Every structure is written in C-alpha cells, then in structure tokens.
Amino acid sequence: MTADNLSALRQAIDDIDDHILDLLNQRASVVVEVGKAKAGQSKDFYVPSRERAIYERLTAANPGPFPSEAIRKVFREIISASLSLEQPMKVAFLGPQGTFTHAAAMQQFGFSAQLMPQKSIPAIFEEVARGRAPYGVVPVENSTEGVVSHTLDMFMESELKINAEIMLGISHFLMSRSGRMTDIKKVVSHPQPLAQCRKWLEENLPDVPLVDVGSTALAAQMALEDESFGAIASEMAATLYGLQVVKERIEDNPNNFTRFLVIGTNTPERSGRDKTSLMFNIKDQPGILYRMLEPFSKREINLSKIESRPMKKKAWEYIFFLDIEGHIDDEPITAAVTELRDYCQFLKVLGSYPRAR
Numbered sequence: 583m584t585a586d587n588l589s590a591l592r593q594a595i596d597d598i599d600d601h602i603l604d605l606l607n608q609r610a611s612v613v614v615e616v617g618k619a620k621a622g623q624s625k626d627f628y629v630p631s632r633e634r635a636i637y638e639r640l641t642a643a644n645p646g647p648f649p650s651e652a653i654r655k656v657f658r659e660i661i662s663a664s665l666s667l668e669q670p671m672k673v674a675f676l677g678p679q680g681t682f683t684h685a686a687a688m689q690q691f692g693f694s695a696q697l698m699p700q701k702s703i704p705a706i707f708e709e710v711a712r713g714r715a716p717y718g719v720v721p722v723e724n725s726t727e728g729v730v731s732h733t734l735d736m737f738m739e740s741e742l743k744i745n746a747e748i749m750l751g752i753s754h755f756l757m758s759r760s761g762r763m764t765d766i767k768k769v770v771s772h773p774q775p776l777a778q779c780r781k782w783l784e785e786n787l788p789d790v791p792l793v794d795v796g797s798t799a800l801a802a803q804m805a806l807e808d809e810s811f812g813a814i815a816s817e818m819a820a821t822l823y824g825l826q827v828v829k830e831r832i833e834d835n836p837n838n839f840t841r842f843l844v845i846g847t848n849t850p851e852r853s854g855r856d857k858t859s860l861m862f863n864i865k866d867q868p869g870i871l872y873r874m875l876e877p878f879s880k881r882e883i884n885l886s887k888i889e890s891r892p893m894k895k896k897a898w899e900y901i902f903f904l905d906i907e908g909h910i911d912d913e914p915i916t917a918a919v920t921e922l923r924d925y926c927q928f929l930k931v932l933g934s935y936p937r938a939r
C-alpha cells in the first residue's frame with residue numbers, strides 16, 4: 583500500500599465520521615422533541631421497551647461487516663447521551679464504585695447517566711422513594727447462589743415498582759497491588775463471590791485465609807491499601823481502582839449470571855414481551871398451594887420463577903414471589919391475578935416490565 587493510498591482511505595473515514603456526527607446531531611434534535619412531547623403528556627423519559635426494540639431492530643437489520651454484538655454497546659451510548667439532553671438521568675445503585683451492580687447500571691443506562699452509589703439496598707429504595715433519583719438498580723438473584731433476600735424483603739415495605747430487569751454475566755477476577763500470586767496472604771471479597779470461586783481457591787490458594795467483606799468493591803479498596811490482600815471483584819473494579827489482575831475468570835461455573843432489577847415509581851408501557859412480578863401471602867387451607875397456581879396453568883401462562891420467604895411478623899407464614907410471562911394489562915394475566923387474589927390475604931403487583939434477552 584502506498585502512502586497516497588493510505589491517506590485517501592483516511593480521508594474516506596473522515597468523510598464518513600463527519601456524516602455520522604451530522605446524523606448523531608440530527609438524532610439528538612429529534613430526541614429533544616420527543617422529550618418535549620413526553621413532558622407534555624407526563625410520560626416517563628426512560629422507556630426500556632423502546633430501547634430494547636431499537637437494539638433488536640438494528641441487530642436484525644445489520645448487513646455487516648460491523649459486528650452485531652457491538653451494535654447494542656454503540657447505541658446504548660447514543661441513547662444514553664440523547665436521554666441526558668431530555669433530562670439528566672440519575673440512577674442510585676449498590677456501591678461503592680466498581681460493584682457488579684455498578685456494572686449492571688452502566689450496561690443498562692450508559693456512561694451519560696449520573697450513577698449514584700449507595701451504602702445499602704434499603705438506601706437505594708429510599709433514594710428512589712424520596713424522588714432523589716428516578717431509578718435504582720438492585721441485585722435480585724444469582725444463577726448459582728439464589729435470591730438476594732434483602733431485595734425481596736424490601737418489596738414487602740416499599741410501594742416502588744420494577745421497571746426493567748438486567749442480566750449480567752458474572753466473571754470474577756483475582757487482583758492485588760503487585761499482581762503476584764505469591765504476595766497474597768489473605769483473600770477478601772463478598773461471601774457470594776468467595777463461594778462462587780471455592781474450588782479454584784482450594785486448588786490454587788489452599789492455605790490462604792478467606793475474609794468476608796460487605797462488597798467486592800470494598801474488597802478492591804482494601805487490596806489497594808494492603809499489598810498482602812488479594813481481592814475477588816469485577817474486571818471493572820480492577821480498572822477503577824488501578825489494581826493488577828492476578829488471575830482472570832476464577833469462578834467455578836462459567837455460566838454465572840446475576841439478575842438485577844431497575845426500580846422506579848411507575849409501571850412501564852407494554853412491550854409485547856414482558857414479565858410480571860407478584861408478591862402475595864395465601865390463607866392457610868388444605869390444597870392451597872396447588873390452587874394458587876391453577877389460575878395460571880388453566881390459561882397457559884408461563885411461570886418463570888416461584889420463591890417463598892418467611893413473613894417476619896408471623897412465624898411459619900410465608901410470602902410468595904411469582905414471576906409470570908406477560909403484562910398485567912394483558913387480559914389473561916389480569917383475570918388470573920384477580921382469581922388468585924381470592925386465595926390471598928394480600929397481593930401486590932411489583933411491576934410489569936420488558937423481559938431481558
């Protein structure tokens with residue numbers, strides 16, 4: 583290739599980039615108009631179903647060679663930046679910076695959102711309930727460790743609604759100041775990641791004591807202070823805190839996902855592929871467990887999750903959490919929930935929201 587040829591190709595790229603920039607600005611101007619129209623109708627600024635439809639339409643229409651996996655990431659940032667023109671998007675999440683909840687919030691809301699770290703799950707509910715952030719992100723279940731009971735318990739007291747779900751593939755990284763395995767005299771992390779890396783730790787650091795701390799990000803901060811600490815945290819935490827990665831992806835099960843919920847004050851519009859979460863307490867009667875599922879099975883409504891938690895106020899009474907496929911405004915779902923209500927002492931619809939991919 584000659585130098586002339588290379589500069590001609592670069593000129594072609596500059597021309598295309600100018601065109602992309604022009605189109606981005608045209609798009610941003612339209613989004614500002616959408617914002618004004620929505621404000622006039624008191625509609626929500628953040629519309630997860632519309633965002634999902636945009637990603638899916640563009641991925642399906644992509645002729646290549648631009649990689650389809652990158653389309654969501656690029657448009658995630660375009661939408662995030664556009665949304666910030668409508669309204670600065672504040673999102674409370676379980677901090678400190680670098681937690682998996684931080685990564686989930688970033689995946690959902692992009693870099694232009696104003697992410698606000700909180701000390702606890704109740705603090706996130708509080709920020710949203712008080713209107714200091716329109717949305718919050720909380721972890722709800724992990725594919726290997728099960729539910730995050732703090733989050734389910736919060737729904738017992740809170741009137742907030744689920745607005746979206748986020749699925750995040752979880753990979754654990756061992757990190758330290760020096761990046762040398764031989765310097766590690768203690769391994770620190772949240773109890774869940776420690777449990778998820780149990781086998782790897784037994785095989786590779788059998789005599790090193792394990793220390794539980796409140797979050798993976800806190801573990802990363804501790805490793806930054808003390809060279810003899812190895813922290814198990816996200817790749818994002820290693821970058822944020824400037825730690826050296828000792829070993830990547832040390833989780834025993836590579837199919838490790840955590841599901842997060844976006845909580846807000848409203849119920850999002852129907853998207854056509856939704857999920858509804860319910861919470862209820864049933865009257866104690868023979869056969870009741872069987873009967874509570876009948877309204878769903880006879881309408882062929884798919885249940886994606888059932889979970890029970892002890893009711894704190896009464897011993898041996900339980901609250902059920904049920905996820906079903908469909909939106910609460912879909913006729914069969916409304917009918918099934920009305921029927922279920924007859925067997926319940928109380929029933930709360932925690933939200934209808936677009937299903938994650």
Ligand SMILES: O=C(O)C(=O)C[C@]1(C(=O)O)C=C[C@@H](O)C=C1
Pocket residue numbers: 613616617627628629630632633636660661662664665668
């Ligand atoms: O369609 C809307 O309601 C918009 O506000 C526009 C837009 C976008 O940039 O396309 C921005 C934010 C919403 O969450 C969804 C889509």
